Amino acid sequence: MSVQKTFQRLIELIRKQDEKIKDFLENLHPSDLAELVEDLNDRQKQEFFALLSDEDAAEIIQEMEEFDQVTLFRLLTRKRASAILKEMASDDAVDLLGELSEDESRELLNLLKEEAAEIRGLLQYPEDSAGGIMTTEFTALPLTLNVEGAIKRLRQIAPDAETIYYVYVVDDQKRLAGVVSLRELIAAQDEMLVKDIMRKNVISVDVSMDQEEVARVVSKYDLLAVPVVDEEQRLLGIVTVDDILDVVEEEATEDIYKLVGTSEVEGTDLIDATVFNMSARRLPWLIISLLGGLVTGRVIGFFEASIEQVFALVFFIPVIMGMGGNVGAQSSTVFVRGLATGEVEAAEVWRYFFREVRIGITMGLVTGIMIALAATIWQPTIANLGLVVGLAMCITVILATVIGTLIPMLFNNWGIDPAITAGPFVTTIKDVTGLLIYFLVANLLMGL
Amino acid sequence: MSVQKTFQRLIELIRKQDEKIKDFLENLHPSDLAELVEDLNDRQKQEFFALLSDEDAAEIIQEMEEFDQVTLFRLLTRKRASAILKEMASDDAVDLLGELSEDESRELLNLLKEEAAEIRGLLQYPEDSAGGIMTTEFTALPLTLNVEGAIKRLRQIAPDAETIYYVYVVDDQKRLAGVVSLRELIAAQDEMLVKDIMRKNVISVDVSMDQEEVARVVSKYDLLAVPVVDEEQRLLGIVTVDDILDVVEEEATEDIYKLVGTSEVEGTDLIDATVFNMSARRLPWLIISLLGGLVTGRVIGFFEASIEQVFALVFFIPVIMGMGGNVGAQSSTVFVRGLATGEVEAAEVWRYFFREVRIGITMGLVTGIMIALAATIWQPTIANLGLVVGLAMCITVILATVIGTLIPMLFNNWGIDPAITAGPFVTTIKDVTGLLIYFLVANLLMGL
Known part of the structure; x- marks a missing residue:
């Protein structure tokens, strides 16, 4: 059945x-239903x-976008x-609850009674920390159980737990002592x-760990779930x-958006954000x-x-500025992405930097x-023009790799997100540097 | 124990x-060992x-980067x-095997005997298709088994299967009939x-499906594994x-790299790629x-x-060109990322486009x-300069949103990867358009 037909059938029913x-x-997966709804x-x-029963409703709502969840919740009685x-x-x-207003959230929490304490506990963690993305529906067994008893216990709690593929083992202080997979x-x-x-060496994450770091741990060790501890x-x-x-x-x-100086409009779909909201995100940059x-x-x-003496100098302003910008953007982007994926580690940044400079020299010489050559062929009558433009290009490209790598390195050391390096400050630095080099070389070699 | 100390201990042993x-x-996870090795x-x-035993060796090698796997394999006897x-x-x-030379790969396959047919079968699928990333170590049970028999069967095969968290049920033609989770x-x-x-409605993917599409299915339905069928x-x-x-x-x-016109050097770590290789990736663009x-x-x-008559026109070339480039890059990037994550769907592109144009008008008016105002204050003596620069900026920004969205839309329709839109062709189109508008407006309003 096509999506349209399924939708018509739903409306009819x-x-x-x-x-x-x-x-x-x-016959429908909650994800597909969520899209229809x-x-x-x-x-x-x-x-x-x-x-719907509360349970079925919950299953569908969980799969909806946060923006639609909020709209829907406001249609329901408290x-x-x-x-x-x-x-x-x-x-x-x-x-x-984090997306709802404080009043709405408080009212709902008051109605929840026993679950409220747990949810209030979770609400205190920053949204992008391990605590902010964890669920408390895990499966923990005491140290002293045997396999038969454990499987029996799992059969009872299976419907409620978020995942029973890892079963955690805790001591009498609720401290994580080990893990056993359902498979084992x-x-x-x-x-x-x-x-x-x-297994006693359990890979776990601290409740305050950043979600990006948590993702790296899960990805590195190919885990289906990672326990969060205090x-x-x-x-x-x-x-x-x-x-x-x-x-x-x-x-x-988020990283891609930062490259072009914008950000997501929170709590809404890309396609549903308003013109005002989207413009407001993009205009500051x-x-x-x-x-x-x-x-x-x-x-x-x-x-x-200088320009009044040799007007042809103007022709090469776009190419000098553009190339500095392009090369610098490449250097910054490759470096910042390498940091984000863990491909470039702190211990290796200087080795990385010096290779980048060698890449800059190679590309600077070629371009x-x-x-x-292009300048000489285009304007053969102006003495030294090819030399001036070529030399300026070479220096600009090399400097762009240096600036493009060094600034995100510094930002990263200072604890500033290096992904903003593609931003307008750095671009202006590169543009101005490129033009200064260009005109200084011209003045020097052409005796302007 | 610190990583350094662990490494020293390993060398000593x-x-x-x-x-x-x-x-x-x-006491070490294979992933950590792989990094040490x-x-x-x-x-x-x-x-x-x-x-090491073959099994332990395999577990560690699986966790290594492909480049290091190849180097290591060349140190071992066939x-x-x-x-x-x-x-x-x-x-x-x-x-x-895909990373090794054809000769090496053939020799190894000849030594493998029974497994060779299976691996040859897998080698025929494109690297970035469902077939190229699937594993054949899945668990399938016949339709007619009961739960007790199924659990007994799973206990036997548990050590070998890649995941037993989903158990697939097949008919006598090996056709996928259903799925049951270990939990159920x-x-x-x-x-x-x-x-x-x-469950009879099994979410499965076709063997030829692109890996990005496979990822979207797994992510949408929160699956731990997805079956691949012919x-x-x-x-x-x-x-x-x-x-x-x-x-x-x-x-x-890959998408981030395309934004700045480079690509990964295949079969090697970012940090280990050579200067020549990296330059060769970045130079064409x-x-x-x-x-x-x-x-x-x-x-x-x-x-x-025109410039000779009003030299101040030159001052605004960088800002007109730069702004067109920035706005266009924002439009393209947000749109292309929306396509990649599925946030913008085919049915909605025109609605998206017209909102983007309205965003362009808003940003064009503001900038x-x-x-x-800036131009009028800076060069108060030149008649109409503020009007010329302001009008040109407004038109350029609006056009940049149009070009920045329309071109990736067209590319996408033609089956060309829209992520390359940030590339030099489109940049040149935006630059030239911006400058033409600027000078045409100047000629018109200043009577040059």
């Missing part, structure tokens, strides 16, 4: 308040969720909303003790790999760029006399010779 | 050929791997190499039949979420940029007469008014 909707829902109008949404919230995974519930449990003899088959090694929650996938994608988008462009123009102004 | 190396290895010299590597290859997961074995199996009664507890729905393999994490990161890096810059310079040449 809602309108008729048809019992068949149960069968219809069973996002396109319903408010009344249809209300009628649809009235037909009582219903809190009942659904109770059925949601704790990490999803916390994310949703299944493969072991019934009478063996959990503590004898568990300073006393007490097990607080787990972060599952499906949330890590979202983190990796989110962080990559553009305005600083604009000021940078004026500074660069001012630098050209200094050399008015310098090319532009020198 | 290798040198002494100490039996204690077994305990040492047990990469830093050993060739002789140490040989001695180290001589101490016989040892093929024995280790046999123990590796089929997807990792295939990736490694554990929670079900012993005497129930597998076919009665399995046209007849026969189960060929599975793609696991740890490989999907690598795909997402790899694709994001720079050279086209250079030609683009010359074209732009030529355009300025056309307006020599146009700002630059007009």
Whole structure:
């Protein structure tokens, strides 16, 4: 059935308040349903969720975009909303509450009673820390259980736990003592003790660790979930790999956006953000760029006399500026991405830097010779023009690799996000440097 | 123990050929060991791997970077190499063979015997398709088994399968009939039949599907693994979420690199690529940029007469060109990333486009008014200069959003990767357009 037809069928079943909707829902994945529901109008949404159990509703809502979750929650009564919230995974519930207004969030928490304490606990962690993305629905067994008992216990709690593929083993202080995978449990003899088959070197993350760092740990060790602990090694929650996938994608988008000086509009889909919101995200960077462009123009102004003597110098302003910008952007971007993925490590940055400079010299020589030839052929009557343009290009390209690598290195050392290096400050530095080199070389070699 | 100390201890144990190396290895994760081994010299590597069983060696090698895997394999005898290859997961074995020379790969395959057919089968799929990243170590059960029998079967095969968290159910034609998670199996009664507890709507991917699309499916449905089928729905393999994490990161890096016109050097670490290799990746884009810059310079040449009359026009060339470039890059990047993450869907592109134009108008008005004021204050004596620069800026910014969105839309429709839109062709188009608008407006309003 096509998406359109499925959607029509859903609307029809809602309108008729048809019992068949149960069968219809069973044949669809909650993710697909979430997409369909996002396109319903408010009344249809209300009628649809009235037909669902709290549990089914929670499963669908968990898969919706945060923006649509908020809209939907405002259509429900407080009582219903809190009942659904109770059925949601704790990490999803916390994310949703974080998007609602403080008043709404407080009201819902008051209705939640026993779960409220847990969720309040989770709400205190920064959104992009291990604590902010973890769920508390993990499976922990005491050290002293045997395999048979463990499997029996898992059979009971299976429907509720977020993942039972890793079973954590804790001591009587709730400190993480080991981990055993469901697979190892299944493969072991019934009478063996959990503590004898568990692995003791558990890879865990601290509750305050940045989500990007958590993603790197999960990715490096190919984990399906990673336990989150406090300073006393007490097990607080787990972060599952499906949330890590979202983190990796989110962080990559953030880095890409930073390259062009914009950011995501929070709490909304890209396609649904307003013109005002999107412009507001993009304008600050553009305005600083604009000021940078004026500074660069001012630098050209200094050399008015030179240009009046040799007008052809103007022809090469775009290529000198553009090339410095391009090379610098390449250097910064490759370096910053290398830092983000862990391919460039702190111990190796200087080795990286010196190779980058050698790359700059290679590219500077190639492009310098090319532009020198082009300039000589284009304007054969102007003495030394090829030499001037070629030399300026070569120096500019080399300097661009130096600036393009050094500034993100410094930013990174100072704890500033290096991804903003492609921004207008650095661009202006590169533009002005390039033009100064160009006109100084021209003045020197042409005797202007 | 610090990494340095662990490394020293490893070297010592290798040198002494100490039996204690077994305990040492047990306490380290293969991923951590792989990192340590990469830093050993060739002789140490040989001695180290001589101490290991084929299985342990395979586990460590799987975690190494491809470049280091190749170097290591060339240090081993053909016989040892093929024995280790046999123990590796089929997807990792295939990736490694793909990196070796054809002769080496053929020799190893000949030594592999029974596994060779399977690996040859996998080698035929494109590297970035579902077939290219799948593993054949999945778990499939016949329709007619009961839960008790299924769990017993899983206990036997657990050590070999890549993941037993999903158990696939196949009919007698090996066609995928359903899926049951280990969790559901554990929670079900012993005497129930597998076919009665399995879910029949299995989310699967076609063997030829692009890896990026596979990642989107896994991420959307929060899967730990997705089955790969051929046209007849026969189960060929599975793609696991740890490989999907690598795909997402790899694709994001690729997209980021394309933004600045470079690409990864295949088969090597970023930090270990040679100066020549890195320069060769980056130069083609720079050279086209250079030609683009010359074209732009030529355009300025056309307006020599105008500039000679009003020299101040030169001051605003950098800001007009720069702003067009920045705005266009923002538009392209946000759109292309939206396509990549699925946030912008085919059905919505026109709605997206018209919102982008409205964003362009907003930003054009703001930046146009700002630059007009700046120009008037800076050069108050030149009549109409503020008007000229402001109007040109406004038009350029709006056009940049149009070009910046329209060109990747067209590329996408034509099946060309839209991520290359930030490239030099499009940049030249934006630069030339911006300058033409600027000088035309100047000629018109200043009567040059």
